Amino acid sequence: MTRALLTLGMVVLSLCREVGGMALLGFYTFVNLLRGRFDAKELVRNLYKMGVVSVPIVSLTALFTGGTMVIQSGIFVQRFQAYGLLGWGTGYAVLREVGPILIGLMFSGRVGANNAADLGSMVVTEQVDGLRALAIEPIPYLIVPRVLAMMLAMFCLLVLGDAVAIGGGMLFGKLLLGVDYASFYASFVDAIKLWDVTVGLLKGTFFALMIALTSCHYGLSVKGGAVGVGQSVNDAVVAAALLIMVSDDIWTMVLR
Amino acid sequence: MIALDGIRKLHLDPVQPPVFDGISLRIAEGETCGLCGPGASGKSLLLKIICGLVRPEHGTVEVAGRDLGLASPDELRSIQSRIGYLFQNNALFDSMTVQENVAFPLRQRLRLGQEALDEQQILARVSESLRGVGLATHAAKMPSQLSGGQRKRVALARAVVARPPLLIYDEPTAGLDPVTTAKIYDLLGTEQKLTKSTTLIVSSDIDALRRFSDRMLMVYRGRLCYDGPSADMDESASPVVRQFVRGELEGPL
Structure with a gap:
């Protein structure tokens, strides 16, 4: 019983430490951002490294996500002859849910993990201390x-x-179900509202904030050399995935 | 230049005894001090405390007459920008070229208003510094393209490029062959003669360290167990110091 309580206490303390660490990091980031205190050169370098380089993998994921939506809904579309709803169904699912979540998870696996590893390596090779020793926060x-x-x-x-x-x-709808592009497009444009696009973009940007905070927090708290870096990458990806799923539920309830 | 009073730093593991338990020392301007001690005795930590990177739980640290514990963030940055620090792992920034790494302290001092050099003068100073360590032709390379000894020399060039009044070297020759070690110490000596900076150096190469330093300090079990001339270390009253210096197997260590 004592052992169980001790374990529970340690888990709770560890959770508080991680959540508190991320919240504090978020707070300091926000304060510095408001004051305009950040390195513009680093921003451009990271935008290229995180954004431009991710374009091919995100495009490929997105292309097949659209295809999967059509394949999944195809059986019902054919059964009920609801070809006119294909554009709406694909668009609604992709824009509001599947797009932000899948791209978020892909982004976390590629960019978040890389960021945690990068910062972790900087910590273990004393580059972060090096910055501080050069009077750079x-x-x-x-x-x-x-x-x-x-x-x-x-x-x-x-x-x-x-x-x-x-x-x-559109492409998979044409190839697999024979739905012509104009019909798909008309169904999409008629049913999808700007709000659907906005919800997806809001969610995705919030997921990126979660990925950024988890990867930066775990990267900066690395201890124990190369093994510690590996552990921090693992923790960052798991925490980001968990936060994406939990916050998605909350966003979905709030932005219905 | 440096004054430590009653420094106490606790171990991360609360069961372990403190890393430092009341360390006090004074290092005068222009002095060259060697700091030694057995593995995990906290030598690198002491350097980080002096540089203001780590705060002790008790005691005061004064650098250039300013108490680091009472300094505002801006004051602390101002003090730190006057310290040249060569880290044990070199701490070269992976995303920057050799030239950008060496120019970094100068650009930072320029940003803080402590350097009146323009970009051309910064590049000239960087070239001069890289020539000094024999790496003038490597300016455009990334740190990952260099050998261990070359990286150490780049880190040395970066530490001294702004000609800071206080230089801290943490294991400048760790893992290097004897010839490269001799070259590094030669560079450190040249730099010291040129700038007359206060120098604090940690090294496991005890013989080279004693040759280089006027004064030796040794930490053991959280305390300073030797503080005196390098030449007198062999004859120290402490059996710990004698055993450490002579590298004997038998003894209290």
Whole structure:
């Protein structure tokens, strides 16, 4: 019983430490961002590294996501002859749910993991101490540009990913179900509202904030050399995935 | 230049005894001090405390007459920008070229208003510094393209490029072959003669360290167990110091 309580206590304390650490990092990032204290050169470098380089993988994911939506809904579309709803169904699912979540998870696996590893390596090779010894604060120099870059990159990637996914849906709809492009497009434009696009973009950008904070927090708290870096990457990806799913539920309830 | 009074720093594991338990020392301007001690005795930590990167739980740290514990963030940054620090792992920034790494302290001092150099003068100073460590032709390379010894020399060039009044070297020759080690110490000596900076150096190469330093300090079990001339270390009254210096197997260590 004592052992169980001790374990429970340690888990709760550890959870509080991680959540508190992320909240504090978020607070300092926000304060520095408001004061305009961040390194613009680092922002541009990270935008390229996190955004531009992610375009091919996000596009490919989005293309097949659109296709999957069509394949999944195809059986019902054919059964009920509801070809006119294909554009709406694909668009609604992609824009509001599947797009932000899948692109978010892909972004977390590629960019979040890389960011945690990058910061973790900087910690174990004393580069972060090196910055501080040169009188440079790590948050404005390292963290704010990364958080901002991830949010901006994710927003742009979502716009691109949504467009590619809808295009993929159109293509697969034509190839697999014989739904012509005009019919798909008309159904999409008639039923999808700007709000649906906005909800998806809001969610995705918030997911990027979660990915940024988890990866920066776990990256900066690395201890124990290369093994510690591996552990921090693992923790960052798991925490980001969990936060994406939990916050998605909350956003979905709030933005119905 | 440096004054530590009653420094106490607790271990991360509360069961372990404190890393430092009342360390006090004074290092005068222009002095060259070697800091040694067995592994995990806290030598690198002491350097980080002096540089204001780590705060002790008790005691005061004064650098250039300013108490780091009472300094505002801006004052602390101002003090830190006057310290050249060569880290044990070099701490070269992976995303920057050799030239950008070496220019970084100068650009930072320029940003803080402590340097009146323009970009051309910064590049000239960087070239001069890289020539000094024999790496003038490597300016455009990334740190990952260099060998261990070359990286150490770049880190040295970066530490001294702004000609700071206080230089801290943490294991400048760790893992290097004897020839490269001799070259590094030669560079450190040249730099010291040129700038007359106060120098604090940690090294496991005890012989080279004693040759280089006027004064030796040794930490053991959280306390300073030797503080005196390098030449007198062999004859220290402490059996710990004698055993450490002579590298004997038998003894209290």
